[in-house]
Structure formats: structure tokens, C-alpha cells
Amino acid sequence: MPDTAPCVPTFTALLFGLSGCLVDFGARTEPDAGPTPGALQALKLLRHQGVPCAWLDELDDTLALPLAAPLPRWVKAVGVPDGNPWPAPDACWQALMHLNVSRLDGCVLVSGNPRLLQSGLNAGLWTVGLASCGPLCGLSVEQWGELEARERDLLRGKATLKLFALGVHSVIDHLEELEACLADIALRRYKGEKP
Template sequence: MLAPVNTPLPAFTAVLFGLSGCLVDFGAQASKKLIDSEQGQATAGALPALQSLNTQGVPCAWLDELPESISLLLARSLPSLIVPAPRASTPWPAPHACWQALMALGVSQLEGSVVVSGEPKLLQSGLNAGLWTIGLASCGSLCGLSQAQWQALNNAEREYRRGQATLQLYALGVHSVIDHLGELESCLADIALRRSKGEKP
């Protein structure tokens, strides 16, 4: 009897990232105060995640609803591996921003496209657009703490805030929740496995 042939997992079409509270600006605090140097730093795992997706040939874009001048200031530390999506005329959680981003990337299908964010409104936009969604628990607006504030918490406080954010994200309907972008690769592998079994977003 022949051994079953391992079928390769389906590739991803595109990955759309939130900017604030995802790629940069840990805790999504840029909307609350002036930009400082810490907010413009890439969050944990962001740059390796972008490099990995680029190596796989997966196009990426970032989305944000902050004023454009603030968004561009925050994004200065990001490499050319990711581009800003065009600003949608219809605000989140309408699906238009996600669809316009995919069109700008030259993506011809929704299948295999993913939104990654710590911002509930953007994740809802992704859900409304028919995309896979991955919520970020610790670095998004639901926790709302800067990197320094987060590190200053004790383990029990961090676990409590992370748990509360995770519950809110799953209640929203997101498909997966991770702590930060350092866990993105394994999460995408899990979604690819789910897709190979016929699961749809």
C-alpha cells in the first residue's frame, strides 16, 4: 500500500497589517499623545514576519486611520517590504479599506488573504470583507499600554490584560489570536492547515 502523499498547504494571497498597535506603536497610543521615538519602533517579531512573507512572495500592505502625517511618521522604521494601503473613503469597520488595499497590491482574489491587527475596528473590517483575521492581544489598543508600561507589569497583571483582550477579540469573531507578531508564522501555518481542510473565513 502506497503511503499518502503530503499535499502542500495552500499559499497565502496577501497579508494586510494594521500599522499602529501591530507593526509599530506598541499599545496603539499614537492617537492619544505626541509621537515619541519608542512608538516608531517595530514591535516584537514585526520585521522577521515581513521578511518571511517577502521570501515567500506574499504581498503585504499596512492600513491605518490616524492622520496621514502621523501614520507616515510611525512607519518610517518599516522596510520597503511593506507598502501603505490607499486611504479608504469609507471608515472602518466597512470592508472597503481591505478591498482597496488588495486591489492596490494587484491581488485578484479574496481567498487566502489575511488581516492582522490589534485594532478591533480593522479586524471587523477584515471580517466584513470576507478575509481571515488574526488579532493581537498584547500590543493593540485593547491593552493600550506602551512597551515600557507593559514590561513594568508583573506576570499576573500581564496575563489578566492579555486574557481580557483575547476574550474581546474572539467575541468579535476573529479566527485566531496571538500575543504579538513573533507568533505570526505558526499562526499562519495553522490557518493554512484549516484552509487545506476546506475551512472558509
Template sequence: MDAEPAFTAVLFGLRGCLVQSAETGPSPAPGALATLAHLRERQVPCIWVDDLTGPPSQPFTNVLPGWLPGHREQGARWPAPNGCWQALIALGSQRLDGCVLVSGEPGLLQAGLNAGLWTVGLAACSPHCERSAREWQGMTAQQQGAARGKATLELFSLGVHSVIDHLEALDNCLAHIAQRRSKGEKP
């Protein structure tokens, strides 16, 4: 059996994807640090991407590993693909084949699709599920499931290639994308 193709790079949305806002300040999203460490161990280049429309990113990046580079979109706004391409250039990536974008932000996911990247939507950090921890915990399991279901449908309607709830499921998702790539599928 042929080995699954390696990934060229993984781009992550910064806010909501890798880092969550909490009442006590920014903190790594569940599974973010373990996911980044695992990708680094496998020598898969990673970078976070963010735009200038939100608050300054410095407090958010302080909770991430120092080795993780970032790119703040300063030119065309999402869904323009420029920010994704510029992040890949900053990583020294020489090709689009095998590049993946992970985010719950519809505009950023659309930018990834426009750039020709594989895209993984994070339902738990999409606008439909973006609530404070207190609000989320105050919801019943049925309400949480309905919110995740609505987010999943919205992300698939954008055209993303896969949707997962949390970063903890990213490794299995990447394995599935690798299988698709080994069969010749392109984003």
C-alpha cells in the first residue's frame, strides 16, 4: 500500500480556532496545543492567520508556542485568497498541493477555498456556536447539538471539504483528506 501523501502546510484561524476569548482573557482552544505539537513532530509547517478587523492579535498569540509563526491579513479582505497565499509564502511553501486551512470563520474558509486549499471547518467555533463558555454551558445538550448541526450545515454549504467539532478530531480528519488525495482528489 502506498504511503499517504504528506501535507505541505496547515493554516489555522487564530481567533476562535486556536485561541478562545474567555472572561479571564485569551486561552488556547481545547486541543490546540496538542494538535500543534503533533503537527510539529510530524514536521508539517503551520501558521496562524488573522485579519485586521478585530482587536490586536498580540494577547491571543501570547498563549501559543513561540515557534508558531503568524500572518495578519493587511491587503484584500477575506474572502480574497491573498492572505492565504501570503501566509504560505511566509512559511516558504513551494506549492499549494497538500495545503490545508482550518477555521470556523466562514470568510476565512471561503478565502481558503478561493486560494485552492483543502478546508476543514470547525463547527464549535463557527458563528452559530460562538458563545461565551457560560452561555454554552447553560444550554441543554439538545440546544448545543442543534447549534453544532446548524453550524455544520452552514460550513458544508460554503463548500468546505470536511467539518469537525473540535481540534481534537483534526488528526483523523487529516488522515481522511490524505486518503482522498492519494486517490487523486484535488480541493
């Protein structure tokens, strides 16, 4: 019996925000804060799939590089962009150039920062917004965990609405949900949808 599974397109590259995405949002004030839940697992999966990755942040390198220390060395550091600041697309394009990416098709940006997500949209990338971390919620992973379920649902709902109003393609709570989200985007690409 022939294999009838569709040939789902692979991803060209993934870009991530640093603070509030790969690294706990509380890291802006706590230099020893670590990766967000699911960050290292998501990066490991992407590495296994051969998908190049980079992180972006507007923090000065003296702050950003120590925050990124727990991340794998193969994830490229882009840092503060040359040229126009977010939400201009320059930073995303520079990150893709650092990764030697030759096409936009299949490139995805993941972040909780609306300005960086707008930069990704302006650059023509697929975008995934994070609802429970980053500046829209403004809480560290620890603070988020201390909230009652009702408070989390309210903050998550407000952030999700703002992210979809911005125009992002998908919204998830955190990087532990990234694998399923990327599978959904891959299926959408297979059906011909463009960012």
C-alpha cells in the first residue's frame, strides 16, 4: 500500500526573542534567571531537525550575552540591530543573513514582544506570539506560577487578543507548546497559506 502521508514542508529558520521568550522575562532584573519552560527542549528538537536558530534582543550585549549563557552555543546571537529599530524588519533580515538563509519561505519568528513580532510581520515571516511571558503579561515564570488560575486566564486572554489584533499567525502560552504549533504552521504551508 503506498504511503499517502503529505510531504509537509520543513522550516528554513527560526528566530526567537531572548528576554521573555528563550529566557525568563524576570531576567531583565535577575541576571541568573534561566531558560523559560520548554526553551531548551524546543531548541534541541530544532537542532535535531537541522533548523538553524538565532535570538534577537534590544538589550545591550553586556546584558543580553549573560542572559543567553544557558542557551546552546549553536543558537546564533544577533543582539541589537544595525539600522532601523523594531518594528522595522531590519533586525529579522539581519538575523536571517547571520544564519546564511537564502529565502524567507519557511522562516518563523517566536516572541512575546509585540514590537519584535511586528518586525517579523514586516519582514514577511510567520509569527508565533507567546501569551504568558514577555511584556504583555510582564511577569517572570515564578510570578506567573504564583497566580491563581483565574488571574492567569484573564492575563492570558488579554495578551492573546492583543497578539491576534497585531496580526500574528499563532499564539501559544510558552515554548512547551511550540512543537504542536509548528506542526500546525507546516500544515498551513502545505495547504498553500503564506504569511
